[in-house]
Amino acid sequence: MQRILQPGEIEALDSIHFPRVRLPQPSLLFQERAARLMQLADGNPIADYLRFAARIVQAQQHRARELSTPEALPQTQIDQANANGMPLLSTHGPLPQHWQHSLRAMIDELRSDNANTPAGLTPVLERLYSQDDEALNRLGRQILAGNIGRDELAMAPLVMAALQVEYAHIAAHLLEKTVPYAEPATVCPVCGSTPVASVLRIGGQAAGHRYLHCSLCCTEWHMVRVKCSHCESTKGINYQGMQTLEGKTDAAGREVQDQVVLAETCDQCHTYRKIANQEKDPYAEPLADDLASLMLDLLMGESDFARASDNPLLAIEKPLAV
Numbered sequence: 001m002q003r004i005l006q007p008g009e010i011e012a013l014d015s016i017h018f019p020r021v022r023l024p025q026p027s028l029l030f031q032e033r034a035a036r037l038m039q040l041a042d043g044n045p046i047a048d049y050l051r052f053a054a055r056i057v058q059a060q061q062h063r064a065r066e067l068s069t070p071e072a073l074p075q076t077q078i079d080q081a082n083a084n085g086m087p088l089l090s091t092h093g094p095l096p097q098h099w100q101h102s103l104r105a106m107i108d109e110l111r112s113d114n115a116n117t118p119a120g121l122t123p124v125l126e127r128l129y130s131q132d133d134e135a136l137n138r139l140g141r142q143i144l145a146g147n148i149g150r151d152e153l154a155m156a157p158l159v160m161a162a163l164q165v166e167y168a169h170i171a172a173h174l175l176e177k178t179v180p181y182a183e184p185a186t187v188c189p190v191c192g193s194t195p196v197a198s199v200l201r202i203g204g205q206a207a208g209h210r211y212l213h214c215s216l217c218c219t220e221w222h223m224v225r226v227k228c229s230h231c232e233s234t235k236g237i238n239y240q241g242m243q244t245l246e247g248k249t250d251a252a253g254r255e256v257q258d259q260v261v262l263a264e265t266c267d268q269c270h271t272y273r274k275i276a277n278q279e280k281d282p283y284a285e286p287l288a289d290d291l292a293s294l295m296l297d298l299l300m301g302e303s304d305f306a307r308a309s310d311n312p313l314l315a316i317e318k319p320l321a322v
């Protein structure tokens with residue numbers, strides 16, 4: 001049966017030479033992310049947290065380099081995902097084998113420099129380290145499901161960071177052509193997770209295109225800018241930045257438009273998700289810039305728009321209703 005082109009794909013035909021999906025290169029990605037977090041920490045109201053997050057990401061980078069080549073996905077799994085427009089991997093099934101080793105390796109690295117670990121987190125590292133594989137599996141599944149209570153709050157970013165290393169590693173070894181056109185287009189076509197933010201890229205064939213950045217496996221997939229990254233509506237998309245929200249204007253009375261990070265709001269679903277613009281700053285990195293612009297979230301908290309999805313390195317308490 002012939003596929004019917006979706007609106008985004010029709011527009012995409014205009015310039016077919018840019019990648020639809022950008023699979024991660026984990027070691028480089030984590031290196032650039034850690035550097036960006038350190039850069040954004042200077043003068044930031046949450047500087048200490050950003051510097052600790054940078055150390056988590058450095059530990060991710062070191063762990064990513066140690067992992068051996070994963071087993072190839074079974075062809076039947078690839079075929080089924082493509083035939084059904086489903087993501088290649090499911091985060092509802094078993095977690096990547098031995099992911100707990102990654103978590104412990106990262107904790108080892110963080111513990112080796114306890115002087116630079118926020119005091120409250122030292123017992124959290126110890127508590128995570130002492131759990132057996134099965135307990136960690138239960139915790140990992142609970143956190144991936146977004147079921148984060150007060151008990152899990154401090155552990156969640158570390159668990160997510162370890163899972164991110166594992167899923168990014170699997171994603172890095174895929175072939176771009178095997179990645180499905182998943183439905184809805186607002187979830188990652190590799191692992192089905194929500195994007196942490198989007199990024200307007202510069203450089204190479206992706207230049208000038210907007211990509212959604214997966215909060216888990218770090219895959220990026222293209223979505224035209226006219227669409228809401230949460231509900232795909234093309235109506236009522238607007239942008240809010242710190243300077244706009246604070247009413248700052250330039251000498252001529254215009255709103256200042258040099259903001260690297262903006263909150264993209266949608267009048268249809270009443271959510272927002274941030275977009276990091278590399279044309280304004282070539283070092284902009286979606287997860288790091290999202291985390292470092294927490295003040296923008298605080299201002300958006302006073303608006304009618306709810307945040308569409310979370311940053312994996314910043315846990316928010318929200319246990320699921322049972």
Ligand SMILES: [Zn+2]
Pocket residue numbers: 188189190191192193214215216217218219
């Ligand atoms: Zn993903």
Ligand SMILES: [Zn+2]
Pocket residue numbers: 228229230231232233266267268269270271
């Ligand atoms: Zn929307």
